[in-house]
Amino acid sequence: MKSNRFDAGFYSSKSILVALTLLAVAVASSTLKADKRGEQLYRNCTICHGPDGQGIPLQLAPALTALSEKYIVEQLKKYKAGIRGAHAEDTAGLRMLPMAQTMITEDDMQAVASYIVSLGSSPVEPTLEGGDPVKGQATYATCLACHGPDGRGNDLLNAPSLVNQHDWYHLAQLKKFKSGVRGSNPQDISGAQMRPMSMLLADEQMMKDVVAYIKTLGK
Known part of the structure; x- marks a missing residue:
């Protein structure tokens, strides 16, 4: 009887270990897919924000990498809904409106935000005087x-x-x-x-x- 209880406990523990391993693999696979999706989506952003996310002044595009994922997602939502960037005098904002439409779902927004943050932030040179x-x-x-x-x-x-x-x-x-x-x-x-x-x-x-x-x- 003791042996049976031991065997049952052993196989039960082994089953739990296998399940946790499979879960970890699934999570890692999901994260990898999200990272790839974020990188793919960001390609649409590089013409203005640059491949490093540091922004291109001639395009009136800011640096993005020091911003939090939450803030980036919220701004994308605002652009997509026309809450931000729709004013007739907001030249740079009006450029962002159609770009935000490429983010079909909130998962897309989260994926691209995560990718942007992963690029790492660095200082940008000052240009203003006075x-x-x-x-x-x-x-x-x-x-x-x-x-x-x-x-x-x-x-x-x-x-x-x-x-x-x-x-x-x-x-x-x-x-x-x-x-x-x-x-x-x-x-x-x-x-x-x-x-x-x-x-x-x-x-x-x-x-x-x-x-x-x-x-x-x-x-």
């Missing part, structure tokens, strides 16, 4: 609650990372938020959070100052 990072630091105090002292954002607050991003892109987005080109759609909840913050920046000089300070973060 910004004062010392003055910008004081202004950035109003950004701390959402974007954090290190500028790396907070997914829970729908606040993206600001580091390793082109300074011209930051300036362009601040102008869009302030003018209502971005963040004025009633369905854009996170954009609506940002718009009043941009209104605190009295002029382009204040914007350049805070952008100059942001460029000092993440180094």
Whole structure:
């Protein structure tokens, strides 16, 4: 009887081990397929964002690799639904609208977001002149609650990372938020959070100052 109980326990443990092994193989296979799918989908993005995801200024395309997967997916959803990028004055946004339509499902969006993040983030060279990072630091105090002292954002607050991003892109987005080109759609909840913050920046000089300070973060 003892032997039978031992054998039953042995085979039961062996069955569990086999099942766990098969599950691990299935998960690994699924992950590999998602990675390949993400890489395949991203090919449509390279003409503007580059093969390394660092963005191409001449295409008005930002760096993507420092953004979180969650934020990338949310922005793709907004573009696909016309919540972002549909304003007549949003030249760069209007280019993104048809590209977002290539993401048929949310799984596609998640796959391409995961692939983008896997590319790894690196600093991009500043291009703007005339910004004062010392003055910008004081202004950035109003950004701390959402974007954090290190500028790396907070997914829970729908606040993206600001580091390793082109300074011209930051300036362009601040102008869009302030003018209502971005963040004025009633369905854009996170954009609506940002718009009043941009209104605190009295002029382009204040914007350049805070952008100059942001460029000092993440180094």
